[in-house]
Amino acid sequence: MDPLRKVEAVQDITLMLHEQARLADLNRPDEQVLCFTEDVVADYYGEQLHGRDAIHALLNSCPQPLGRE
Known part of the structure; x- marks a missing residue:
């Protein structure tokens, strides 16, 4: 991978992680889950x-x- 593509890939991943965290903070699971690929494998708890x-x-x-429904 050439250096520019690598920087772009890292930036894209970083932005997606920030978006996923923002949606988690807002408790918006329907949108949060769209940050993952269909074939994701993740370890939670x-x-x-x-x-x-x-x-x-x-x-x-x-x-x-509390305070959200």
């Missing part, structure tokens, strides 16, 4: 989750913050 639907189910099972 020691449990491996496979696929965007599995992450969406986990995010929707989390308690709602």
